[in-house]
Structure formats: structure tokens, C-alpha cells
Amino acid sequence: MTGITIADRAAELDAADPLAHHRDLFIGSQNDAVRAYLDGNSLGRPLAVTVDNLTSFIRQQWAGRLIRGWDEGWLGVPQQIGDQLGRVTLGAAAGQCIVADSTSVLLYKLARAAVAARPERSEIVIDRDNFPTDRFIVEGIARERNLTVRWIDVAYDGGATARDVAAAVGPQTALVLLSHVAYRSGHIADVPGITKIAHDAGALVLWDLSHSVGSVPAELDAWDVDFAAGCSYKYLNGGPGAPAWAYVAQRHLPTLDQPIPGWLGSADPFAMGAAYQPADGIRKLVSGTPPILGMLAMRDMLNLLEQVGMPAVRRKSELLTAFAIEAVEELLTKHGVVLASPRAASERGGHITIDHPAFATMVPGLWEDGIIPDYRNPDGIRLGLSPLSTSFREVAVAIEAIAGRLESSTGAAAVE
Numbered sequence: 127m128t129g130i131t132i133a134d135r136a137a138e139l140d141a142a143d144p145l146a147h148h149r150d151l152f153i154g155s156q157n158d159a160v161r162a163y164l165d166g167n168s169l170g171r172p173l174a175v176t177v178d179n180l181t182s183f184i185r186q187q188w189a190g191r192l193i194r195g196w197d198e199g200w201l202g203v204p205q206q207i208g209d210q211l212g213r214v215t216l217g218a219a220a221g222q223c224i225v226a227d228s229t230s231v232l233l234y235k236l237a238r239a240a241v242a243a244r245p246e247r248s249e250i251v252i253d254r255d256n257f258p259t260d261r262f263i264v265e266g267i268a269r270e271r272n273l274t275v276r277w278i279d280v281a282y283d284g285g286a287t288a289r290d291v292a293a294a295v296g297p298q299t300a301l302v303l304l305s306h307v308a309y310r311s312g313h314i315a316d317v318p319g320i321t322k323i324a325h326d327a328g329a330l331v332l333w334d335l336s337h338s339v340g341s342v343p344a345e346l347d348a349w350d351v352d353f354a355a356g357c358s359y360k361y362l363n364g365g366p367g368a369p370a371w372a373y374v375a376q377r378h379l380p381t382l383d384q385p386i387p388g389w390l391g392s393a394d395p396f397a398m399g400a401a402y403q404p405a406d407g408i409r410k411l412v413s414g415t416p417p418i419l420g421m422l423a424m425r426d427m428l429n430l431l432e433q434v435g436m437p438a439v440r441r442k443s444e445l446l447t448a449f450a451i452e453a454v455e456e457l458l459t460k461h462g463v464v465l466a467s468p469r470a471a472s473e474r475g476g477h478i479t480i481d482h483p484a485f486a487t488m489v490p491g492l493w494e495d496g497i498i499p500d501y502r503n504p505d506g507i508r509l510g511l512s513p514l515s516t517s518f519r520e521v522a523v524a525i526e527a528i529a530g531r532l533e534s535s536t537g538a539a540a541v542e
């Protein structure tokens with residue numbers, strides 16, 4: 127025992143954090159009623175600048191330009207933000223990313239397009255611990271197209287590995303759908319290694335980047351990824367229900383056959399033509415009218431991420447999760463709490479999960495006390511640490527609060 131408490135360590139780390147001042151840019155970060163917000167991996171905080179930018183869009187663009195706004199630039203916004211996203215955090219050259227729909231709908235469109243591109247093959251590979259929407263969509267497509275789902279089992283504190291995928295793929299694999307960062311354990315998949323294994327088997331890959339985008343940098347072009355999609359309301363701070371984004375590698379764009387051909391993804395929407403003729407580039411993934419208001423907040427966060435740079439964001443993220451693990455080991459392990467996330471920083475994304483049977487009923491009380499993590503079945507508390515808006519102090523406050531509740535429920539009979 128050094129005599130240094132977890133709260134002291136947090137204060138030291140906050141004082142040494144070169145990114146600490148960015149926290150003040152987020153509305154609510156100084157609100158004392160929320161003592162620790164550790165769910166920015168589910169819904170990021172709003173940036174203050176977003177209030178001004180949304181207000182000015184409504185006053186000047188919407189009210190001022192009215193229907194003329196579409197011709198004057200709104201139709202290009204999904205692709206402009208997509209290009210910025212590609213440049214800032216996805217490692218994707220322009221023309222391959224677009225903002226549209228929800229992540230669920232984009233995963234459906236991309237997975238359907240992928241299996242259509244491998245018509246002679248009969249299997250889709252996915253892991254059993256993938257986020258429910260990913261699994262449900264794969265099962266739905268399998269039913270629609272008479273395909274088989276080949277499931278990969280993963281460890282509770284891990285995710286699908288290259289070895290798992292090598293054992294699962296074969297001449298019948300049309301598509302492998304996996305998450306870059308696992309929504310529960312936070313495990314980072316070996317995207318380039320797994321993509322190569324899938325390609326060597328003749329299959330295509332679709333990566334869900336919902337839990338990495340804006341926190342863990344990606345190199346989609348260099349990793350030779352075929353398709354990717356992800357949420358924008360998590361580390362991209364797009365706000366509740368903000369539209370998702372998709373990536374289609376340039377080489378697939380000419381032949382991509384997406385299953386919801388709508389007028390705004392057609393080559394000449396205002397020709398009001400008799401037959402669907404897809405647009406040339408990534409715009410063919412669009413089906414209907416883009417939700418412009420919903421995608422403006424994400425642009426503000428991308429501007430901030432671009433200014434700070436993803437390497438610095440990732441460094442802070444690694445320090446936050448490392449500190450969270452240190453605090454768990456110091457305060458919670460003695461109460462039987464188990465880390466359900468990888469220990470190696472290089473294998474861990476921006477959140478960690480800790481398991482304990484008491485967690486199933488603990489989270490509502492924590493929320494009432496202004497400590498906001500989330501609960502994930504069967505017995506996990508997930509601590510989501512959003513690099514630019516989470517302080518080390520918040521991590522310490524949350525883990526001390528969890529320790530306090532475990533102590534009172536077990537009569538402080540912890541094993542030292």
C-alpha cells in the first residue's frame with residue numbers, strides 16, 4: 127500500500143492530461159447532478175457548439191432557403207460528412223463513406239449486397255456475442271436467401287480471433303460479419319488479419335465499427351476491408367437517433383447491388399424516371415431523403431477529432447481504460463468482481479465491462495446517485511470512457527460508488 131488512493135491517482139492523471147480541457151466543450155460536463163457519466167459509448171454528450179450550429183442551420187438554411195436548400199447543397203451533406211469521417215477516423219479515401227439510415231438498416235443493406243455478390247455460396251459467419259441487431263439481421267437474411275449461419279463462440283472477455291475465423295470460413299462462406307470493438311467485452315478484433323483470412327477463402331467482410339469509430343482509429347483502405355458501418359451517436363456525439371454511416375470499398379461500388387433502391391440513390395432523382403438506374407458512387411446506398419438535421423452534430427465532433435487527432439484520442443482512451451482496470455483491481459476484485467475485458471491495452475477499445483451477480487440490480491440505484499454506466503446481461507456493468515469528455519475523476523467516483531454498494535450489500539466482508 128502506497129497510501130495513494132484511487133481518488134489521488136485520478137487527480138494526478140487529470141492534472142497530467144493534455145486533453146483534459148476539452149471536457150469543458152461538452153454541455154453538461156459541469157453538471158454536479160451527474161457525478162460520473164460513463165455511457166458516452168452509448169450516447170455521447172452534446173458539444174456546446176452544436177447548439178449554435180443547429181440554431182443557425184434552422185434560422186439561415188431551413189427558414190432562409192426553404193426547399194431551395196436541397197439544390198443548394200443539402201443533398202451533398204451525407205457524402206461530405208462521410209468523406210470527413212473517412213479522413214479523420216476511418217482511414218478511408220474520399221467517395222467511399224456516406225451517412226444514412228440507422229446502423230441496423232445499413233448493416234442489412236451491406237450484408238444483402240455482399241451475399242448477392244457471392245451467389246454461389248451458402249453461408250454467413252458471425253460470432254454469438256455480436257450485438258443483437260447484427261445477429262438478427264444475419265439470421266433474417268439467411269431466412270430470406272435460404273442461407274446458413276455459421277456461429278463462432280467467443281470468450282466472455284474477448285471476441286472473435288483470426289484463429290476462430292480461419293476455422294469457420296470455407297468454400298461456402300459468402301460473408302463474415304464481425305465487430306471491430308465488441309460491444310460487451312470491448313475486445314479489438316484483428317481486422318486486417320481476419321479480413322485476409324476471409325478473402326483467402328473467397329469471402330467478403332462487413333465490419334461493424336459502432337464501438338470503435340471516434341475512439342479507436344481504423345485504416346479501412348489499408349486493411350482491405352470490403353464493407354463497414356457504425357453508429358454516430360456514441361463516440362461521434364451525433365445525438366439520440368443520429369443517422370449511421372457506411373463504407374463501401376471503391377472496388378465494390380460499380381457492382382454494389384443494394385436491396386432498397388430508392389429515388390435519392392438513383393442516378394438522376396429529379397428526372398422522376400420510369401426505371402431505377404443507380405447513382406455511380408457511394409450515393410447509390412441512399413434510399414430516401416437524408417436526415418440533414420440529425421447529422422449536423424456529428425460534423426461538430428468530427429471537427430474536434432480532426433483538430434485533436436486520433437492518435438492523441440486513442441492514447442487518452444488507453445489511459446482511461448488502464449486506470450479503470452487499476453481501480454477495479456484495487457477496490458472491486460476483493461468483492462468478487464471479475465474483469466470481462468482484455469487486459470492488454472492493444473486488445474481493448476474505449477470501454478471495459480466488469481461482472482458480478484449483484485450488478486443485475488445495482489445500476490438503477492447508481493443512476494439515482496448520478497453515477498451513469500450501463501448494465502449488460504447477464505451481470506455486467508459497462509464503463510464507457512469517451513476520451514474527450516470523460517475525466518479520470520469520473521472513473522474513480524464511479525468505481526468507489528460501486529465498491530461502496532458492494533460493501534454495504536456484503537457487510538464489508540471483502541477478501542484482502
Ligand SMILES: Cc1ncc(COP(=O)(O)O)c(C=O)c1O
Pocket residue numbers: 228229230231257259260305309334336337357370
Ligand atoms: C455494435 C452495434 N451495432 C449496431 C447497433 C444498432 O444501431 P442502431 O440502433 O442505430 O441501428 C448498435 C447500438 O445500438 C451497436 O452497438
Ligand SMILES: Nc1c(O)cccc1C(=O)C[C@H](N)C(=O)O
Pocket residue numbers: 167168169309
Ligand atoms: N441505440 C440505443 C438506444 O436507442 C437506446 C439505448 C441504448 C442504445 C445503444 O446504442 C446501445 C449500444 N449500442 C450498446 O452497445 O449497448
